[in-house]
Amino acid sequence: MLIWHQPDCMWMAARQLRRPGTARLASNLTIAQVASECRLTPSHFARAFRQSTGIAPQRYLMQLRITEAKKHLAQGHLPLSDIALMCGFDDQSHFTRVFRQLAGTSPGAWRRSQTICRPWAGLRPPEPACFAVQSVTA
Numbered sequence: 148m149l150i151w152h153q154p155d156c157m158w159m160a161a162r163q164l165r166r167p168g169t170a171r172l173a174s175n176l177t178i179a180q181v182a183s184e185c186r187l188t189p190s191h192f193a194r195a196f197r198q199s200t201g202i203a204p205q206r207y208l209m210q211l212r213i214t215e216a217k218k219h220l221a222q223g224h225l226p227l228s229d230i231a232l233m234c235g236f237d238d239q240s241h242f243t244r245v246f247r248q249l250a251g252t253s254p255g256a257w258r259r260s261q262t263i264c265r266p267w268a269g270l271r272p273p274e275p276a277c278f279a280v281q282s283v284t285a
Contacts, residue, residue, distance in 0.1 A: 176235070178204050212236065213249045220258040229256050 181204065182192030196204040212234045219230045229241035246254045 176208065209245055212247060213246055216242070216246065216254065217250075217257070220254055221261050223258060223262060230254070 169235045178193060179189045185192055187195065193204055195269035196202075196207070200207065216230050216234045218231065219225050225233075227237045227242070231237075231239045234242070236245070243253055244259070246252075250257055252260070253284075
């Protein structure tokens with residue numbers, strides 16, 4: 148019986164999901180694939196993963212994808228559709244739906260909130276008034 152190996156397997160599964168970053172997240176990764184790596188059935192894996200981590204494996208994977216998406220959104224230069232594909236979502240609407248569910252706001256609104264907090268992100272700030280060249284008339 149695999150009961151003794153389950154905690155190690157759950158730790159390995161969580162680590163493998165995070166390991167290669169965007170490449171693994173962008174693939175069509177399924178719970179069945181991860182379960183087979185742990186030599187468990189998908190239902191047994193899902194139950195053991197939830198008991199071990201406190202969260203369902205699919206939700207864990209979605210959280211990883213949204214975390215990766217936030218990194219790309221904060222950079223501010225990629226279209227939402229490209230970010231969605233890079234993070235493993237089939238299309239932008241699915242990405243937006245999951246992002247709103249987990250982050251509480253849409254990806255576009257989240258991106259705007261980040262640029263409001265950092266208005267000069269990626270731009271050269273204006274010259275402060277104290278250093279501006281002033282013309283003096285004599």
